[in-house]
Amino acid sequence: MSAVVSPDMSTDEAIRCERITKHYGSRTVLRRVNLEVTRGTVLGLIGRNGAGKTTLIRTLLGLEQADEGRAFVFGEPSLSLSDATKQRIGYVPQQPDAFDWMRIGDMLEFVGRQYPQWDGEFVDLSLSRWQISADRRLASLSPGERQRVALIRALAVNPNLLVLDEPASALDPVARRDLLQEIVARAAESGTTIFFSTHIVSDLERIASRIVFLHDHRIVVDAALDDLSETHARLTMPSEPTGVAARPIPGEISRRRHSDGSVTLVIARAPGSDWPEAAAAPGVHLDALHLEDLFIEVAR
Amino acid sequence: MKADRLTILPGATEPIYRQIGSQLRRLIASGQLPPGEELPSVRDVAIQHAVNPMTVSRAYCQLEAEGLLTRLRGKGMVVARGAHAVVSPEQRLARLQSQLADIARQARELDIPARLVVQRLKSLLEDSE
Numbered sequence: 001m002s003a004v005v006s007p008d009m010s011t012d013e014a015i016r017c018e019r020i021t022k023h024y025g026s027r028t029v030l031r032r033v034n035l036e037v038t039r040g041t042v043l044g045l046i047g048r049n050g051a052g053k054t055t056l057i058r059t060l061l062g063l064e065q066a067d068e069g070r071a072f073v074f075g076e077p078s079l080s081l082s083d084a085t086k087q088r089i090g091y092v093p094q095q096p097d098a099f100d101w102m103r104i105g106d107m108l109e110f111v112g113r114q115y116p117q118w119d120g121e122f123v124d125l126s127l128s129r130w131q132i133s134a135d136r137r138l139a140s141l142s143p144g145e146r147q148r149v150a151l152i153r154a155l156a157v158n159p160n161l162l163v164l165d166e167p168a169s170a171l172d173p174v175a176r177r178d179l180l181q182e183i184v185a186r187a188a189e190s191g192t193t194i195f196f197s198t199h200i201v202s203d204l205e206r207i208a209s210r211i212v213f214l215h216d217h218r219i220v221v222d223a224a225l226d227d228l229s230e231t232h233a234r235l236t237m238p239s240e241p242t243g244v245a246a247r248p249i250p251g252e253i254s255r256r257r258h259s260d261g262s263v264t265l266v267i268a269r270a271p272g273s274d275w276p277e278a279a280a281a282p283g284v285h286l287d288a289l290h291l292e293d294l295f296i297e298v299a300r
Numbered sequence: 301m302k303a304d305r306l307t308i309l310p311g312a313t314e315p316i317y318r319q320i321g322s323q324l325r326r327l328i329a330s331g332q333l334p335p336g337e338e339l340p341s342v343r344d345v346a347i348q349h350a351v352n353p354m355t356v357s358r359a360y361c362q363l364e365a366e367g368l369l370t371r372l373r374g375k376g377m378v379v380a381r382g383a384h385a386v387v388s389p390e391q392r393l394a395r396l397q398s399q400l401a402d403i404a405r406q407a408r409e410l411d412i413p414a415r416l417v418v419q420r421l422k423s424l425l426e427d428s429e
Contacts, residue, residue, distance in 0.1 A: 177350060180350035181347050181348075181350045183350075184346045184347050184350055184351065184352065185343075185346075187346075187353055188342070188343045188347065189343070201311075203310075205310035205311065205316070206308075206310050206316070206349070206351045207351060208352060209354050209355070225315070225352075226315050226316070226317050226355060226358060227315075228315070229313055229314070288313045290311060290312065290313045292311060
């Protein structure tokens with residue numbers, strides 16, 4: 001077994017991308033996306049189906065090449081990651097489908113041999129906790145079981161960066177809670193950086209320290225979750241004659257005009273600063289938003 | 301104190317760190333968490349409730365800054381010696397004033413007779429006993 005060269009852990013940065021643009025044919029999937037994730041962050045990526053979440057993840061990991069812009073993991077260009085860095089990444093794709101013909105036990109053993117830090121004990125414990133027999137072939141598993149095996153495989157590496165694309169989509173509520181607790185334990189005990197996409201807003205609200213909201217191929221919200229209800233709000237404006245809704249409002253993220261002429265806006269402010277003047281105009285109503293409202297208001 | 305004593309509601313407008321902080325303040329004010337009582341570790345609360353550890357530690361730090369909690373070496377967080385219970389029930393009730401006023405206002409908007417609101421509140425209070 002060869003010695004592992006640790007990736008550069010002096011940098012505080014786990015992931016960075018600059019002006020990532022990606023098209024599939026004539027369709028734009030990502031438009032000049034910038035993102036910087038410091039180590040130890042639990043980042044939740046939300047967005048509607050087709051918003052570009054999977055493409056962003058795959059580009060960050062170097063599994064897909066951007067048309068423009070660059071991505072880095074632990075300071076290395078994503079498209080040319082060293083083996084040492086690759087070994088520190090655990091990734092669970094949305095639909096794990098590799099090694100279909102293998103038995104679970106054989107697959108995990110085969111994969112484990114490529115990782116010096118592989119935690120075989122964790123694998124055995126997890127398989128029995130989730131009641132999955134190592135003798136079964138991967139092709140025979142249900143989507144939920146398949147997802148669990150992929151999670152075990154990713155976690156057994158003891159990754160410094162764990163990337164999960166819709167990890168809970170096929171899991172029942174009990175398995176989902178197990179997974180969330182496992183993620184929290186990794187973050188608390190090892191300072192693992194976790195990057196996960198989901199549209200289960202309540203999961204994200206529990207475990208994320210930061211949320212990034214992808215909409216219309218770009219990042220529309222990037223905020224510390226604890227501050228979200230202080231930094232984001234909904235403004236409801238009556239129809240004229242106030243006139244305040246005529247021009248864009250500072251910090252405006254989205255706007256929706258109703259049939260009666262009234263307007264609903266989502267606005268953001270920096271932590272500790274004031275809401276824009278328009279929020280205090282007569283007839284204007286400002287209310288706090290929690291994540292689910294924000295998601296629906298912006299994505300509608 | 302055990303970690304499962306806390307109730308955490310994702311989806312509420314109140315951020316989770318504030319939910320934790322205000323529950324602890326109430327339990328300290330009522331004397332249910334007396335001075336010297338050990339709090340569960342950040343890790344225990346985080347894993348038990350599947351919430352981000354930084355969220356828990358933010359709540360603890362805030363209460364520490366308010367003088368309600370003290371960090372003891374080797375023991376973690378305990379309720380501070382100076383954190384006395386708020387003696388009279390009236391004083392403790394004052395802490396619910398804004399929530400009660402809000403319920404009253406909403407009940408008027410919904411045109412619900414006071415008797416029904418009081419009845420429901422009473423049964424909710426008795427349920428959890």
